[in-house]
Amino acid sequence: MDKLQRYRFACTLTFGDVYGQIIAWLVVLLISLAASMGLMGARQPLYALVCVGLVLVLSLPFLLFAFVTTLVNHIEFTTVDPAAETDVNQASFPQQATQQTVQAAG
Numbered sequence: 001m002d003k004l005q006r007y008r009f010a011c012t013l014t015f016g017d018v019y020g021q022i023i024a025w026l027v028v029l030l031i032s033l034a035a036s037m038g039l040m041g042a043r044q045p046l047y048a049l050v051c052v053g054l055v056l057v058l059s060l061p062f063l064l065f066a067f068v069t070t071l072v073n074h075i076e077f078t079t080v081d082p083a084a085e086t087d088v089n090q091a092s093f094p095q096q097a098t099q100q101t102v103q104a105a106g
Helices: 015-041 045-073 082-092 094-105
Strands: 007-011 075-079
Touching (some): 015 045, 045 075
Antiparallel strands (some): 007 075
8 A cells, every 4th residue: 555655646638638539529420410411301211310320329439439548648647755745745734744743743
């Protein structure tokens, strides 16, 4: 357990990282809706619904895969020096560090 406390977890993912993926998926959806409207106009509503359903079912896993891989690529584990970590914590939270010292002494 002590080894896990020597690493800092940081996620650097921003909306801009997945913005292109969302736009591409919306373009695919709009094209599928245009195709389905064309099939509706051709008096084939069943094929139109199947077309939209098929595009949704086939494109969602690719969108999910792209998002998850982008998320995993933006996860960082950095090593933290325990001495530097306590100095930073005491500087950030001097009251809490004092309370911990009093509790340890008492």
